[in-house]
Amino acid sequence: MVQERSERTRGRLVAAGAALFDRRGYAGATLGEIAAAAGVTKGALYFHFASKEELAREVFWQAEGSLRSVCAELRAASSPLQGLIDAGYWLVDALGADPVIRAAFRLGREDTGWQTTSATAGPAVADAGQPAFADMRGFHGVWAGLVRDLLAGARRAGELRDRSGGLGAETLLVTAACGLEVVFADGCPAEERSRRVGALWDWLLPCLVPPGTAAGYRTGPPAPRPA
Numbered sequence: 001m002v003q004e005r006s007e008r009t010r011g012r013l014v015a016a017g018a019a020l021f022d023r024r025g026y027a028g029a030t031l032g033e034i035a036a037a038a039g040v041t042k043g044a045l046y047f048h049f050a051s052k053e054e055l056a057r058e059v060f061w062q063a064e065g066s067l068r069s070v071c072a073e074l075r076a077a078s079s080p081l082q083g084l085i086d087a088g089y090w091l092v093d094a095l096g097a098d099p100v101i102r103a104a105f106r107l108g109r110e111d112t113g114w115q116t117t118s119a120t121a122g123p124a125v126a127d128a129g130q131p132a133f134a135d136m137r138g139f140h141g142v143w144a145g146l147v148r149d150l151l152a153g154a155r156r157a158g159e160l161r162d163r164s165g166g167l168g169a170e171t172l173l174v175t176a177a178c179g180l181e182v183v184f185a186d187g188c189p190a191e192e193r194s195r196r197v198g199a200l201w202d203w204l205l206p207c208l209v210p211p212g213t214a215a216g217y218r219t220g221p222p223a224p225r226p227a
Contacts (some may be wrong), residue, residue: 010048012038014062014100017055021103026056026110056107063104064142066094071146074222080153081160081209085201086222087150088177091143092184092193105181108138140178147177161210169208176200194221 016037020029031052035045049055070090074083094101151173154160162169184193201219209217 006048009038009040009044013040013045013048013055014058018059018100018103021056021059021107022099026052026107031055059100060104060107060139063098063100063139066098066101067091067142067146071150075150075153079159080150080157082217084147084150084154084173085217085219087146088180088197088201089194089221091177092180092188092197093190095181095184096188096190096193104139108140140181143181144174144178147174159213160208172204172207176204197221 013034017029017034020034020037023029029052031045032042034052034055035042038045045055049058071083071087074086074090077083078086091101095105148170151160151170155162155169160169180197183196188196198219198221201217205214205217205219
């Protein structure tokens with residue numbers, strides 16, 4: 001019972017911290033406000049998190065865990081390239097509904113010095129040459145690393161027009177994928193998000209895959225994931 005209560009309190013603190021980091025940024029959110037929003041005392045907050053930096057790290061790690069888990073599920077359920085398409089849909093939906101994801105992106109943009117870089121956060125990419133944006137920091141770096149990993153898997157599976165490696169497709173996809181957060185972070189109706197992401201992939205796919213194969217991929221939104 002005590003353990004469950006402690007976990008619930010910790011969860012409320014993470015949710016409150018994410019909401020305030022999302023709205024005000026790392027510097028603008030105070031521990032007193034976070035504790036009040038979570039409905040706990042400041043002493044209870046310090047029991048779970050020794051500092052604001054530690055709480056911000058937890059928000060970041062929870063967002064990273066969610067993103068990595070979803071990308072792994074999508075890749076297991078389909079081809080790497082289809083998984084990459086579907087990961088983009090998941091991301092824009094999360095930007096509309098999940099303050100933890102939004103907060104992780106904002107924390108990364110603010111460069112408070114503790115964020116991981118994509119070079120350490122993501123799996124190694126088996127492409128020739130230096131990966132595009134390998135030094136990208138924060139949550140953008142985590143997302144970029146997963147995009148590169150899915151793209152490398154697509155290349156190994158023979159899904160890409162250019163099977164020899166190089167930075168062209170990677171640069172295009174990482175730039176487009178990271179741009180999703182910029183376009184959709186400040187709110188956009190769900191139907192419009194889906195329409196625009198689908199239109200993006202309708203344009204990108206013919207550039208990426210061998211002639212005549214684009215029709216084999218679904219560029220519309222995937223079926224809803226089980227709750």
